[in-house]
Amino acid sequence: MLSRRAFLATSAAAVIPRRAWSTRGQPSSGSVGVDAWRLRARLERLSLFGRPDGGSFGSGVSRVAYSDADLAARTWLLSEIAAAGLTPRIDPAGNVFARWAPSGTSPDRPAILFGSHIDSVPNGGNFDGDLGTLSALEVVESCRATGITPRHPWELVVWAHEESTAFGRGTAASRIVAGDLQAGDLDQAWNGLKRADAIRRLGGQPDRIEEAVRKAGHWRAYVELHIEQGGTLEKGGVTIGTVDGIVAIHRYDVMVTGFANHAGTTPMNERRDALLAASRLVVSVREAVTARPGRHVGTVGRLEITPNSPNVIPGKVSMSVELRDLSETVLKALAADIQQRAAAIAADTGTDITFQLASRNPPALAHEAVQRAIDRAAERSGLGATHLPSGAGHDAQMIAALCPMGMIFVPSIGGISHSPLERTTWEDCAHGASVLAATILQLDASDTIV
Numbered sequence: 252m253l254s255r256r257a258f259l260a261t262s263a264a265a266v267i268p269r270r271a272w273s274t275r276g277q278p279s280s281g282s283v284g285v286d287a288w289r290l291r292a293r294l295e296r297l298s299l300f301g302r303p304d305g306g307s308f309g310s311g312v313s314r315v316a317y318s319d320a321d322l323a324a325r326t327w328l329l330s331e332i333a334a335a336g337l338t339p340r341i342d343p344a345g346n347v348f349a350r351w352a353p354s355g356t357s358p359d360r361p362a363i364l365f366g367s368h369i370d371s372v373p374n375g376g377n378f379d380g381d382l383g384t385l386s387a388l389e390v391v392e393s394c395r396a397t398g399i400t401p402r403h404p405w406e407l408v409v410w411a412h413e414e415s416t417a418f419g420r421g422t423a424a425s426r427i428v429a430g431d432l433q434a435g436d437l438d439q440a441w442n443g444l445k446r447a448d449a450i451r452r453l454g455g456q457p458d459r460i461e462e463a464v465r466k467a468g469h470w471r472a473y474v475e476l477h478i479e480q481g482g483t484l485e486k487g488g489v490t491i492g493t494v495d496g497i498v499a500i501h502r503y504d505v506m507v508t509g510f511a512n513h514a515g516t517t518p519m520n521e522r523r524d525a526l527l528a529a530s531r532l533v534v535s536v537r538e539a540v541t542a543r544p545g546r547h548v549g550t551v552g553r554l555e556i557t558p559n560s561p562n563v564i565p566g567k568v569s570m571s572v573e574l575r576d577l578s579e580t581v582l583k584a585l586a587a588d589i590q591q592r593a594a595a596i597a598a599d600t601g602t603d604i605t606f607q608l609a610s611r612n613p614p615a616l617a618h619e620a621v622q623r624a625i626d627r628a629a630e631r632s633g634l635g636a637t638h639l640p641s642g643a644g645h646d647a648q649m650i651a652a653l654c655p656m657g658m659i660f661v662p663s664i665g666g667i668s669h670s671p672l673e674r675t676t677w678e679d680c681a682h683g684a685s686v687l688a689a690t691i692l693q694l695d696a697s698d699t700i701v
């Protein structure tokens with residue numbers, strides 16, 4: 252590990268000088284000095300919780316929500332928040348909130364919320380969620396050290412359950428806050444653990460779960476700093492990504508029906524091979540998606556062949572087609588194109604191909620005013636920014652239903668995430684925290700977000 256001194260020397264560019272602040276304690280340029288060293292030290296400390304035995308920082312982390320590692324990490328984080336002079340509170344869903352409203356702050360104004368999550372996928376990395384969470388704490392500490400008095404209360408959040416490993420559900424705890432809770436949800440079992448008991452492990456109160464729900468307008472805005480988890484920023488040599496929104500996902504169940512017959516006695520020209528048709532459909536999904544300019548993506552990730560035997564011509568294939576884009580109009584047009592191609596394949600192969608919409612997740616658009624605040628924050632920090640959609644889900648998409656939402660991305664090296672190889676440079680971590688601080692300050696300074 253680098254010494255503190257050596258680290259500061261290598262990351263000087265990330266530590267924006269505190270002289271950017273005027274003597275009255277208000278920002279003169281929108282640049283914010285964050286302590287890059289403290290942020291790095293905390294990221295390294297957090298990486299110990301869920302680290303494989305005998306491993307190092309580079310071995311990644313397995314900190315699935317509700318696991319012992321998750322509990323231990325939360326206990327440590329609660330003590331860090333308390334040591335920073337804030338009073339953490341656990342809501343009935345298990346989310347951690349900590350409010351900063353020093354004297355001079357108007358307590359009746361809606362709070363500006365920012366944070367992320369610290370649960371991980373099994374064999375995950377040390378930046379997904381961790382960076383946004385620890386940067387939120389860093390922002391409060393840096394701004395307080397600079398003598399800032401915010402006009403609105405600021406509220407830090409650690410969402411309890413973001414990854415979809417536990418209970419097969421993603422963004423599960425922010426979803427509750429947004430009011431999306433179905434009867435029976437808390438009775439669901441996973442690995443012998445009832446969801447209500449899992450929430451209890453975190454200090455939540457499943458019997459009072461409705462009290463975790465917040466109304467629209469409860470917060471003034473929500474901002475989440477996160478690693479990109481893709482390679483767009485790194486490839487473009489850009490430090491800051493202003494997220495336009497979190498993409499819509501349309502998922503189709505596709506059934507290809509042919510005729511199962513003897514693989515030795517059926518001549519090639521008499522076959523109705525469902526797998527041949529399905530294979531051609533896989534290729535045409537790619538062709539349809541790439542034929543249209545834009546950032547949309549399409550994937551066939553599941554194929555189930557019946558009877559799946561070497562000596563039988565496949566009679567049936569059940570498969571998925573998943574399409575993602577910010578615009579649902581684009582997704583509908585894509586689906587229509589793919590279905591047209593499928594009809595031609597079916598006619599050519601003597602099969603029948605049917606599509607059924609299995610699930611439809613609408614997009615969550617980032618609020619334009621929050622996007623503008625992020626753009627300005629990056630500009631004033633002397634950093635390049637570009638706009639991009641998020642192809643991955645985040646808690647921010649749930650909170651977008653309650654208040655103006657925005658997300659800041661920083662580069663993922665090699666576009667790798669959900670892997671021990673997940674990396675973001677320490678400099679970019681500090682840049683992200685700095686832009687988060689400047690964004691929150693801008694949102695705090697304006698009276699309305701339009």
Ligand SMILES: [Zn+2]
Pocket residue numbers: 368379380413477
């Ligand atoms: Zn995440």
